[in-house]
Amino acid sequence: MSHAVHDTRPSGSLRGATLPKWFPWAVAAASTALGFGVSTAAGLHSDIQWALIAALLFVVGSYAVSAKVEGRRQARDRTATSLVWVAFLLAVIPLASLTWETVKRGIKVLDGYFLTHSMGVVADTEPGGGIYHALLGTLEQVGLATLISVPVGVLTAIYLVEYGRGRLAQAVTFFVDVMTGIPSIVAGLFVLSLWILILDMGYSGFAGSMALAILMIPVVVRSTEEMLKLVPNELREASLALGVPKWRTILKVVLPTSVGGITTGVMLAIARITGETAPVLLLVWGTNFINANPFQDPQASLPMYIYLQYTNGSEAAYDRAWAAALTLIAFIMILNLVARGIARWKAPQTGR
Structure with missing residues (x-):
């Protein structure tokens, strides 16, 4: 006696709904704008404060939208990725700011004369001299x-x-x-x-x-x-x-x-x-x-x-x-x- 085997899998794709590739960038832009707005409304004048608020909104927003559309498993993956990006930016932004500030202020007197002369004949309060x-x-x-x-x-x-x-x-x-x-x-x-x-x-x-x-x-x-x-x-x-x-x-x-x-x-x-x-x-x-x-x-x-x-x-x-x-x-x-x-x-x- 033969038994018919029926395919019980859904006829559509096995893969669930997926957010577009531009989704992280959209969430980042929205989080930045919202973080700036929240800090302005709260009277926070520090750039670090609104940046931290924006970072928190980015992580929470990525998880909330992804959990709703893609499921919790994919949402946890996106949360981990978001935390990596936030940690990367927290490390790079101070470094880039330090480098920019040093270049902007140090380039004023950095030239051949500065590199080839000493401070022997120049008072510390006077311009000139070198290193x-x-x-x-x-x-x-x-x-x-x-x-x-x-x-x-x-x-x-x-x-x-x-x-x-x-x-x-x-x-x-x-x-x-x-x-x-x-x-x-x-x-x-x-x-x-x-x-x-x-x-x-x-x-x-x-x-x-x-x-x-x-x-x-x-x-x-x-x-x-x-x-x-x-x-x-x-x-x-x-x-x-x-x-x-x-x-x-x-x-x-x-x-x-x-x-x-x-x-x-x-x-x-x-x-x-x-x-x-x-x-x-x-x-x-x-x-x-x-x-x-x-x-x-x-x-x-x-x-x-x-x-x-x-x-x-x-x-x-x-x-x-x-x-x-x-x-x-x-x-x-x-x-x-x-x-x-x-x-x-x-x-x-x-x-x-």
Whole structure:
């Protein structure tokens, strides 16, 4: 006896109603307008307040309309997407505002003269002068900190990945983690007590470099350690199987494979310490004159220059402070671009 099989599925599409692609943009526009209207009616004059109201209305409105048309499951998905966009905007808008404000104020006096002259013959309240002495000090101090921290950080990471076993490796890892969270002022106080107060070596750019190196070492260790862990063990085993010693395997196989990532980590560590002010304030002090010797006498730096000019209070000093801040941001941006370029250049090449 045969039994007929009937298709009980609906003849239409299995997919429910779907909102158009322009729906999020429409909700965003409506939320912005409504948020601005609510803040105006409530007498709120802060842009942040009406923006937060608009963001809340955007999330609630997206969920309410989507739940009505598409169902609760799709509405929850749209809510998660809306929260991601709100978080993204909350992160980008302050950054873009900061960059715009710095460019707008810093471009007033930023020119070739400003970059090639110092403040040695110009009073802080007078227009003119430049940042050559501060830029030179920053380059020397950061360069010395890099020379100190990179060998120590890279060799420490090699030990942890290639040799580290037992309690010593655990202790080193623990102290590296602790150093990662050390405030810059603590590093400055340590060098101040040891180098200046106990050894009586005096204030200098090198003293600031040692504090910056303390802040830089854990970043270099962590980034190098992660890059070394990404090197496949098959490469190490193949080299060792050919009779190559372990130290030579690390030198000729492991490090060349991970050099792109290590260089990127070093560049990011340099960018992290370039703007530090507390160690420089404690150990380097500052001067309006050019001091090309980082091992003797106070030396200027860009963070210190910005601080001193802004606390001066005059209009000309404000303009110089903003121009120096723009220079510092540009310098860090260049370092990040160089790091990305090196990482792409040294990235492992896949087969064609």
